[in-house]
Amino acid sequence: MTTTEAPLDPGGAPAPARPRQAARPLWLLWVAVAALIVVIGLDTPRFFTIDNARAILSSSSLVGIAALGLLFIVASGNLVSLAIGSTASVGAMVLLSNLSLSLPVALVLAALACGLIAAVQGVLVGHLRANPIIITIAAAFAIDGAATAVTDGTTIAPETRAYQRLNDTVGGLPIGVYVLLVLTVIATAVIRYTRFGRELYLVGENRQAAYAAGLPVGRIITIAFAVAGAFFGIAGAFAGSFNQGAVVSTGQSLTFDAIAAALVGGVAILGGRGSAFGVLIGTLVITTITDLLLLRSYGTGAQTLVKGLLIVVVIVGFHLRNGRQR
Amino acid sequence: MMARLRSARPEVLVPAVVLLASVVFLLVSPVFAERSLSSFDVFNLMQGFAPLGLVTLAVGLTVLCGEYDLSVVSMFAAGGMMSVLWGEDHPVLAALAAVAVCLLIGAVQGAIIAFTGLHSIPVTLGSGIAIIGFVRVIGHDGSQSYDNFDVPLWLDRTLATVLSPRSLVTLAIIVIVALLFARTSVGSTLRAVGGNRRASVVVGVRVDRTLITVFGVSGALASLAGSLNAYSFASATADQSNSLLIYATAGTLLGGVSLAGGRGHILGLAAGGLAVATLQQSFLVLATPDYVSNIVFALLLVAVAALDAPGLRQMLSRRLARRRVPSRGAPGGQVAGSDPADSARVGASSS
Numbered sequence: 001m002t003t004t005e006a007p008l009d010p011g012g013a014p015a016p017a018r019p020r021q022a023a024r025p026l027w028l029l030w031v032a033v034a035a036l037i038v039v040i041g042l043d044t045p046r047f048f049t050i051d052n053a054r055a056i057l058s059s060s061s062l063v064g065i066a067a068l069g070l071l072f073i074v075a076s077g078n079l080v081s082l083a084i085g086s087t088a089s090v091g092a093m094v095l096l097s098n099l100s101l102s103l104p105v106a107l108v109l110a111a112l113a114c115g116l117i118a119a120v121q122g123v124l125v126g127h128l129r130a131n132p133i134i135i136t137i138a139a140a141f142a143i144d145g146a147a148t149a150v151t152d153g154t155t156i157a158p159e160t161r162a163y164q165r166l167n168d169t170v171g172g173l174p175i176g177v178y179v180l181l182v183l184t185v186i187a188t189a190v191i192r193y194t195r196f197g198r199e200l201y202l203v204g205e206n207r208q209a210a211y212a213a214g215l216p217v218g219r220i221i222t223i224a225f226a227v228a229g230a231f232f233g234i235a236g237a238f239a240g241s242f243n244q245g246a247v248v249s250t251g252q253s254l255t256f257d258a259i260a261a262a263l264v265g266g267v268a269i270l271g272g273r274g275s276a277f278g279v280l281i282g283t284l285v286i287t288t289i290t291d292l293l294l295l296r297s298y299g300t301g302a303q304t305l306v307k308g309l310l311i312v313v314v315i316v317g318f319h320l321r322n323g324r325q326r
Numbered sequence: 327m328m329a330r331l332r333s334a335r336p337e338v339l340v341p342a343v344v345l346l347a348s349v350v351f352l353l354v355s356p357v358f359a360e361r362s363l364s365s366f367d368v369f370n371l372m373q374g375f376a377p378l379g380l381v382t383l384a385v386g387l388t389v390l391c392g393e394y395d396l397s398v399v400s401m402f403a404a405g406g407m408m409s410v411l412w413g414e415d416h417p418v419l420a421a422l423a424a425v426a427v428c429l430l431i432g433a434v435q436g437a438i439i440a441f442t443g444l445h446s447i448p449v450t451l452g453s454g455i456a457i458i459g460f461v462r463v464i465g466h467d468g469s470q471s472y473d474n475f476d477v478p479l480w481l482d483r484t485l486a487t488v489l490s491p492r493s494l495v496t497l498a499i500i501v502i503v504a505l506l507f508a509r510t511s512v513g514s515t516l517r518a519v520g521g522n523r524r525a526s527v528v529v530g531v532r533v534d535r536t537l538i539t540v541f542g543v544s545g546a547l548a549s550l551a552g553s554l555n556a557y558s559f560a561s562a563t564a565d566q567s568n569s570l571l572i573y574a575t576a577g578t579l580l581g582g583v584s585l586a587g588g589r590g591h592i593l594g595l596a597a598g599g600l601a602v603a604t605l606q607q608s609f610l611v612l613a614t615p616d617y618v619s620n621i622v623f624a625l626l627l628v629a630v631a632a633l634d635a636p637g638l639r640q641m642l643s644r645r646l647a648r649r650r651v652p653s654r655g656a657p658g659g660q661v662a663g664s665d666p667a668d669s670a671r672v673g674a675s676s677s
Contacts (some may be wrong), residue, residue, distance in 0.1 A: 218637075
């Protein structure tokens with residue numbers, strides 16, 4: 001993955017070439033986080049049990065699939081999407097209301113619908129270079145409004161029981177975990193071995209260089225958003241199946257969790273760096289922390305507080321290590 | 327008159343036209359609603375403007391210096407929750423304490439942004455999430471009610487037919503900030519930091535101090551808006567709705583403040599916020615369902631964000647250039663760096 005390691009200065013005015021700073025030991029942070037989890041875990045009844053490990057893995061699948069999708073947006077240098085939850089809710093609705101066409105068709109429709117919704121945002125961000133945060137906040141608002149209009153604010157009930165397939169367990173683990181692993185492999189292959197993957201990372205690392213190299217930057221970003229949207233839709237499909245129904249707020253908690261998972265997993269917020277495997281690790285860290293706080297009976301407030309602080313620490317830590325300056 | 331119009335800069339022209347258009351929209355809305363406008367509609371409009379004006383100012387000040395404070399929604403919630411929890415007996419003291427806390431948190435955000443060189447969007451995204459967590463923790467994961475009903479009655483009583491103490495606070499703060507901009511170097515400092523940060527450093531502008539102050543003030547303004555709002559509703563919640571951020575960002579962009587930074591006026595910001603509040607009131611007159619007005623505001627924000635984006639301008643100028651030169655345009659036209667606004671753009675490349 002040479003493109004991600006190339007010491008190119010991030011976009012912007014031509015800055016004087018600066019020597020790469022020696023990587024500061026960010027792994028100390030990881031060791032600290034891991035040690036903290038182990039120490040607090042030892043003090044928490046039921047944390048180190050097989051059942052709990054299974055619970056952590058199960059809850060990882062939703063967050064992980066959404067975070068993998070987000071990887072494409074972050075890697076393209078467009079910060080994050082704040083429409084993850086809203087898009088996932090649409091995915092859940094599309095799946096549950098098309099089950100009469102068979103589960104695979106409904107799943108594909110959910111992914112396509114969400115991919116299309118995100119692609120529209122991708123056009124605005126990629127071709128017009130509109131601010132991705134503002135576009136995705138506005139998109140979330142519009143999607144929620146449209147979903148409310150279509151559903152009349154009611155819960156979408158599953159058409160048939162075919163969705164139960166997505167809740168099945170194989171070898172003690174839910175299907176979602178296997179889907180997450182397969183998608184991780186696919187994402188890794190796309191990023192490492194396809195032309196699109198390499199171009200995506202160049203756009204994220206240095207947009208000006210990508211323009212200068214004649215890359216179709218707008219199209220690449222649009223595709224990145226479309227892929228991300230499809231992943232959000234699949235994550236939402238699992239969420240809808242798990243809840244056996246879908247409302248506008250079904251995917252809501254995914255937005256912050258997926259952002260935290262991707263950033264903790266080492267995806268550089270300014271783009272151009274990060275791997276699908278890292279996102280997988282980040283997802284496990286976030287779901288383990290959530291699980292630990294739940295076992296110690298902390299509410300959603302404490303969970304949100306910890307995740308937010310972790311995001312700030314990781315962003316600042318990464319930035320200082322990489323010596324990226326504007 | 328025409329000459330003056332033509333020479334008017336966008337940061338003056340845009341808010342003036344937008345405010346005028348929204349007022350016209352409000353004036354014609356009763357025709358479709360089969361009722362007439364009353365002074366209460368204007369009062370209610372100003373009640374909506376009370377929090378929105380302050381939050382638009384909070385977002386707008388950061389956008390003026392080339393940043394974008396995403397944490398205003400969280401600060402708004404934090405100000406409301408702290409005031410409701412602490413202010414049973416001493417509402418003013420509690421609101422001031424909440425403002426002080428948010429001023430401090432905002433200043434810390436500003437310091438992180440100033441000293442690391444990170445863009446404000448990722449930083450305020452993370453800290454905004456953390457602050458919402460903090461609000462949920464102190465609010466015990468739910469909404470908290472406020473039992474000192476004298477306070478909402480006092481804050482929302484009618485003054486001069488269309489005003490209330492709450493909207494007067496907002497108007498007073500806007501006047502103070504506008505005077506600061508007009509009479510001191512604050513405005514030019516902010517615009518310098520937003521327009522060209524490197525040049526600002528070279529000519530001796532204290533960029534660090536400016537960013538810390540602006541983010542502190544942004545937090546304080548959003549917190550004050552949240553306090554007054556929570557007192558008015560006699561309750562506070564941590565339920566984070568991004569609607570306020572949508573309205574405030576729309577108000578900022580419609581107020582002629584560009585995301586590229588370095589351009590805009592306080593009165594423009596106020597006009598932008600007032601225009602959004604006027605649109606909200608028009609939708610109330612029309613009895614539009616919430617989801618419809620949400621979609622309209624979302625699309626409005628997408629439209630203004632797209633118009634403000636460097637890509638559209640570049641595309642248009644390329645079209646024009648191609649029309650002038652019939653032969654195929656030089657590939658140089660494709661290079662993004664040709665647009666000076668590009669290097670200062672908020673987000674993406676975060677250059």
